[in-house]
Amino acid sequence: MAQSEHGNRMKKNRNKEGQAASQVVLRQVVCICKGIALGSVLKSCQGAETVGDVNQACGSGSGGCRGQRCGPKIRALLARKNGYDPGPASD
Ligand code: FES
Numbered sequence: 001m002a003q004s005e006h007g008n009r010m011k012k013n014r015n016k017e018g019q020a021a022s023q024v025v026l027r028q029v030v031c032i033c034k035g036i037a038l039g040s041v042l043k044s045c046q047g048a049e050t051v052g053d054v055n056q057a058c059g060s061g062s063g064g065c066r067g068q069r070c071g072p073k074i075r076a077l078l079a080r081k082n083g084y085d086p087g088p089a090s091d
Contacts, residue, residue, distance in 0.1 A: 031070035033063020041074060050086050051075050 026039035029059040036058055044057035051067070051074050054060060060074060062066030067074075 030073050031058075031060035031063060033065055033069070034059055036060045036070070041070075041077065045074075045077055045081050049079060049082070051078065051088070052077065 025043070026037060028035075028038045029035055030038050030041045040058045041054060041060060044054045048054045048057065051061065051071055054074050055062065055067065060070050063070075075086055075088075
């Protein structure tokens with residue numbers, strides 16, 4: 001096997017592994033009460049300004065804890081995405 005062919009195969013395998021790892025991360029549950037995964041929350045963060053916007057879009061924050069557990073996580077995701085603190089996690 002030529003060296004470049006081997007390198008291409010290794011690169012392709014790393015890409016597949018990276019994609020599989022991304023899928024696992026996106027399936028991690030952010031809102032435990034409602035079983036809402038990170039992928040759904042991130043999609044709902046598109047254009048969202050507040051935690052309330054995200055909650056309204058994907059249904060997070062409406063479970064038994066009323067956003068006590070998922071609110072801070074969503075707030076941190078919004079802060080990272082928008083570059084500023086979106087305010088209280090419980091709005
Ligand atoms: S974890 Fe989201 S409402 Fe409880």
